[in-house]
Amino acid sequence: MQKHYTGKQKAQIVLEMLKEEKTVTQISSEYGVHSSQIYKWRTQALEGLHTLFDNNKAEKAQQSDQERKLNELYSEIGRLFTQLVWLKKNLASTV
Secondary structure (H helix, E strand, O other): OOOOOOHHHHHHHHHHHHHHHOOHHHHHHHHHOOOOHHHHHHHHHHHHHHHHHOOOOHHHHHHHHHHHHHHHHHHHHHHHHHHHHHHHHHHHHHO
């Protein structure tokens, strides 16, 4: 079974790696995460670090708008799926 880590847990593991107080092998063993995964998380963290300091409100607004649209689409999918199930059920009962 694959264990899932929260963003906070991943950040903690990456911070320990960046401190260089322990080897990656020690950290890997301590948290039960393969060392290659820790390196991937470090790369992700370093690539996204600049976004913490960006105050681009337009970008944040666009992301918020995309999330709103995504939620609307999921709602529509749910509504359509419910209708499809209802139609199949009623069609089967009329035949």
